[in-house]
Amino acid sequence: MDHDTRTELYQQVILEHNKKPRNFKKLENATHSAEGYNPLCGDHLMVYLHVNNAQTIEDISFEGDGCAISKASASMMTSTLKGMKIEDAQKLFEQFHRLVTGELDPGQEENTLGKLAVFSGIWHFPARVKCAILSWHTMKGALEHQQTVSTE
Amino acid sequence: MTHISPIFNVAQVRKDFPNLHILVHGRPLVYLDNAATTFKPQTVIDAIEKHYKTETANVHRGVHYLSEKATAEFEGARDKIKNFIHAKQSCEVIFTRGTTESINLVAHSYGRHFLKEGDEIIISEMEHHSNIVPWQMLCEEKGCKLKIIPFNDAGELLFDEFKKLLNSQTKLVSVVYVSNSLGTINPVKEIITEAHKLHVPVLIDAAQAVTYHSIDVQELDCDFLAFSGHKLFGPTGIGVLYGKASLLNTMPPYQGGGDMISKVTFEKTTYNVLPYKFEAGTPNVADAIGLGAAIDYLQTFGLDNTLQHKKELLDYGTQALQSIPGVKIIGTAQRKTSILSFTVDGIHAHDIGTLVDNEGVAIRTGHHCNQPVMQHFHIPATSRASLAFYNTKEEIDKLVKAVYKAKKVFE
Known part of the structure; x- marks a missing residue:
């Protein structure tokens, strides 16, 4: 991989979400929540969801400490999932998981990732994949009623 | 017969370590992760x-x-x-x-x-x-x-x-x-x-x-x-x-x-x-x-004969890192070895680690299997440059340059 491809990890949209994370707060009326932890690097976050009777994510938020990649990923996840059916959120989890592990090429395969495709280069940085996926695993864990999610 | 004390010569010693001379991302490697593991001289291999x-x-x-x-x-x-x-x-x-x-x-x-x-x-x-x-x-x-x-x-x-x-x-x-x-x-x-x-x-x-x-x-x-x-x-x-x-x-x-x-x-x-x-x-x-x-x-040069060089690296590195706005050294004991842990305001250690790696500089980032130490300082992680006797001031300069470049990304 050449030098330019490597610097592309920190794209403007990631830097911007890191600087001003969306939905960065505790959700008081959460129906689901979980704690995500990456013991390797100490990244630590909480994801809160409010799911209504129609199985739709009415509201979602996160709080925590982490690198730019994990913060931006959590921020973009919450923006994307707000208003989405649980079923669709779970499908998107699968797509995002395949994207960051290099199995899904958004240019080649039909997908609903939208802006999330900005994380497509991350599989070049194996040590950083966990940063991008932590909030997603935590969200999934919250929906499945796990209290703590670890990416180790 | 006069006893000639072995003189430690960095340039000479560097030739003994083949791993020091590789390219990383197209750039000459600067290896500053010696507290994690050290390179092996050819004689060991x-x-x-x-x-x-x-x-x-x-x-x-x-x-x-x-x-x-x-x-x-x-x-x-x-x-x-x-x-x-x-x-x-x-x-x-x-x-x-x-x-x-x-x-x-x-x-x-x-x-x-x-x-x-x-x-x-x-x-x-x-x-x-x-x-x-x-x-x-x-x-x-x-x-x-x-x-x-x-x-x-x-x-x-x-x-x-x-x-x-x-x-x-x-x-x-x-x-x-x-x-x-x-x-x-x-x-x-x-x-x-x-x-x-x-x-x-x-x-x-x-x-x-x-x-x-x-x-x-x-x-x-x-x-x-x-x-x-x-x-x-x-x-x-x-x-x-x-x-x-x-x-x-x-x-x-x-x-x-x-x-x-x-x-x-x-x-x-x-x-x-x-x-x-x-x-x-x-x-x-x-x-x-x-x-x-x-x-x-x-024993060909004697570990204690490298102490002066490592002290110079520590002093030079401490000065150079501290001169970067927003950088704080963690660990300022009177008696310390050439290990330099630091934080950069507003940038997580892992982002620093990835960005300086782009410049060929290898440092460790994270909690270093020292979570209670991180808790003492209320920080999640640090970046750590750990210097061995084969490191040079020029390599510290490259680290400093790479940290400045990383800071620019986050401006």
Whole structure:
């Protein structure tokens, strides 16, 4: 991989979400929540969801400490999932998981990732994949009623 | 004949380490992660290759030529280590997989045999997880208590607090000589002297210390000392537990198997003498020989002859990093080694790590298996540049330049 491809990890949209994370707060009326932890690097976050009777994510938020990649990923996840059916959120989890592990090429395969495709280069940085996926695993864990999610 | 003292020459020494001369992302590598592991000189690589190419055999078993040759090389390595740490006898040098296994050996053998409910073990707030978790496991099993020596914000142990923790319940002290995240050189000699007043044995985690300056276990009077080969310019998978023979002889074996026995019947087994009692199974012959070669290499110039250069690197690096706006050095002890942990305002250590790696600069980022240290400073992680004798000021300049570039990305 050449030098330019490597610097592309920190794209403007990631830097911007890191600087001003969306939905960065505790959700008081959460129906689901979980704690995500990456013991390797100490990244630590909480994801809160409010799911209504129609199985739709009415509201979602996160709080925590982490690198730019994990913060931006959590921020973009919450923006994307707000208003989405649980079923669709779970499908998107699968797509995002395949994207960051290099199995899904958004240019080649039909997908609903939208802006999330900005994380497509991350599989070049194996040590950083966990940063991008932590909030997603935590969200999934919250929906499945796990209290703590670890990416180790 | 005049004695000519060996002169340490960085440019010359760099030629001995092939791994220093590779390109990373198209740029010359700047390797500043020596506290994690060190590069190996060609002589170490050659020694391991020679063993596998022409001298492969199991040790302490055969009577054939190769077995005797391998045994002599393997035991020769033990003698080199004995001389290197100034142990009284070679049987006090036990081969393990590394520092972690050495500490676990003491926890299992000494700890489980001699400690009981209510006994206390003293460690410090700056221990590596490998010198915390084995004791916690022992405490859980036996009902012992773990007592912690705190440190101040410079990263220096509070010696008076240590003295307060010592009492008649104390059965073991296990402390790190040099902190892997802060660089602090702890006053282990004073700690040992104090503990011995109450006849409490002391284990020294010398993983970082052994690569920094010479160690004399008899002068320190430590009861146990643990270190790894791979941080001492030797191979991975080999390490050492030094123990006083008088103590080791009272301890039960750690693992059972071949080599550690003198006679086996189904009714009773009698154990072998030191050090074999603690070396069950075929040992890591090749890497022990590799570690011996690393020690031979270090003795061509003498580890203590590199101290001046490393002090210059530390002072230069401290100044250079501190001059970057927003950079804070974590670990500012009066006595420290060339380990530079730092934080950068508003940028997480992992982002710094990835961005400086783009420039070919290898540093460690994270909690360095020192989570209690991170908790002390209320930080999730640090970036750490750890310098070995083969590093240069020019390499520090490249790190500084790379940190500036990383900061620019986040502006």
